Amino acid sequence: MPVKVKIPTILRTLTDEQKEVVSEGATIREVIESLESQYPGIRERLLKNDEVHKFMNIYVNEDDIRFKDQLATTVQQSDTITILPAVAGG
Numbered sequence: 740m741p742v743k744v745k746i747p748t749i750l751r752t753l754t755d756e757q758k759e760v761v762s763e764g765a766t767i768r769e770v771i772e773s774l775e776s777q778y779p780g781i782r783e784r785l786l787k788n789d790e791v792h793k794f795m796n797i798y799v800n801e802d803d804i805r806f807k808d809q810l811a812t813t814v815q816q817s818d819t820i821t822i823l824p825a826v827a828g829g
Contacts, residue, residue, distance in 0.1 A: 742770060742814050745821040753778045762820075767797060768810040770820060785822065786810075796823045 741761045746754050754760050762777065764770035775782040785795050790809070797804045798821040804812040814820065 740765060740814075740816045742816060743819045744770065744774065745819060747822055747824050749824055750781060750784060750822065753781045753784070765813060766810065767799070767804055767812045767814065767820070770814060771810070794825045796825060797821070798823070 741763055744760050744762050746758060746760060751757065760774070760777070762770045763773040771782055771785055774785075785792060785797070787793075791797055791804070799807070799812055799814055799818050802812075804810070
């Protein structure tokens with residue numbers, strides 16, 4: 740099923756500068772695999788050792804997938820997935 744994915748500025752070079760793309764999948768893992776087939780190289784920016792990279796945050800609507808089922812978090816057609824890089828300062 741198609742879902743909207745909001746892409747952060749840092750990853751837009753991989754999505755032809757698109758702020759939002761449409762991807763397919765019933766889980767976050769499937770959506771990421773679909774994104775990879777459309778935009779090669781995006782998976783390695785999102786995942787490390789088959790987990791969400793600690794410097795990336797992925798939300799389904801307002802919910803952080805780290806507090807849900809992580810990559811197995813299910814998505815519906817009406818959902819919006821937001822990818823946000825972690826921000827640190829000092």
